[in-house]
Amino acid sequence: MARLGIHSFVWTDGTTEQALLEAMSQSAECGYRLIELAYLKPEKFNLDRLGQHAKSLDLDIAVTMGLPLAADVSSEDADAAGKGERILSDAVKAVRDIGGSKLGGILYSAHTKYSRTPTDRGRKNSIAAIARTADIAKAAGVDLVLEVVNRFETNLLNTTAQGLAFIDETGSDHVRLHLDTFHMNIEEANPAAALRLAGDKLGYFHIGESNRGYLGDGTINFDLMFDALLDIDYQRDITFESFSSTVVDEGLTIACAIWRDTWTENRPLAEHAKQYIDLKMAEAKRRRTTNARP
Known part of the structure; x- marks a missing residue:
């Protein structure tokens, strides 16, 4: 049974340690079993304190x-690629030190709207960096998952098929895909088919609406998504992600173009998402049982 998580940006911009502690408590109170955090700099936060608080709440941690x-590992510039690889190595160690289970997100390129197409040399640099980072993550007991995102946030991995080809070229058995309904709704011709294509290479899954707000208030057909998750027997974590200018920090506001309030009160949003995802999964299981009857 997949665990349900929530992104910390539902609760806080993450600028203070106390805010993150409170976000963990709120998440657990709403019934979530995992909290996703943005990359934490060890020099700024007490990772042991955060990890111990999460553990006391029976809450796992993912970092994206x-x-x-x-520090773009897909750059042709060796210095930039090397700097990015060192950041990834440090991030793996931070996830380990906080007691988290996975590192995900846009690990294979910069998080930006590019003004050029990927180069062959840059792509090879990225593949090599991810392969080496995967070795570090495996030794640390941290899952490495690559988030496939839309064309306005990377130029390298926009579809599941691209992600699978990239992973295959790393030659690593410790790299999986991190898919997200918001991005799939933009880039995939058939998001449910893309989930089936990912199969057991799907290591982490984001549930988010097309407008980044309340689930069910946009254009995504979640029934098809949950049917596909059952078809591939997905047992790993599912995390609710929603961004509003009410909460998110300036960096994410710019990178993800969060220019308006998609919501203003986070607790009702978090409670609704938990109920909505539980309902949709239950409905998918009922459909499967009904269709299996002779």
């Missing part, structure tokens, strides 16, 4: 991030 252009 993107790389800056100056």
Whole structure:
């Protein structure tokens, strides 16, 4: 049974340790079993304190991030690629130290709207960096999952098929896909078919609405998504993600173009998402049982 998580940006911009502690408590109170955090700098936060608080709440931790252009592992510039690889190595260690289970996000390029197409040399640099990072993650007991995102946030991995080809080229058995309904709704011709294509290579899954707000208030057909998750027997984590300018920090506001309030009160949003996802999964299971009857 997949665990249900929630992104910390539903609760806080993550600028203070106390806010993150409170976000963990709120998440657990709403019935979530995992909280997703943006990359935490060990020099700014007490990772042991955060990890112990999560453990006391029976809450797992996922960490996601993107790389800056100056540290782009898909760059042709060796210095930039090397800097990005060092950031990834440090991030894996931070996830380990906080007691988290996975590192995901846009790990293979910068998190930005590119003004050029990927180059062959840059792509090879990224593949090599991810392969080496996967070795570090495996030794640390941290899952490495690559988030496939829309064309306005990377130029490298926009579809599941691209993600699978990239993973295959790393030659690593420790890299999986991190798919997201918001991005799939933009880039995939058939999101449910893309989930089936991912199969057991799907390591992490984001549930988010087309307008980044309340689930069910946009255009995504979640019935098809949950049917596909059952078809591939997905047992890993599912995390609700929603961004509003009410909460998110300036960096994410710019990177993800969060220019308006998609909601203003986070607790009702979090409670609704938990109920909605539980309902949709239950409905998918009922459909499967009904269709299986002779």
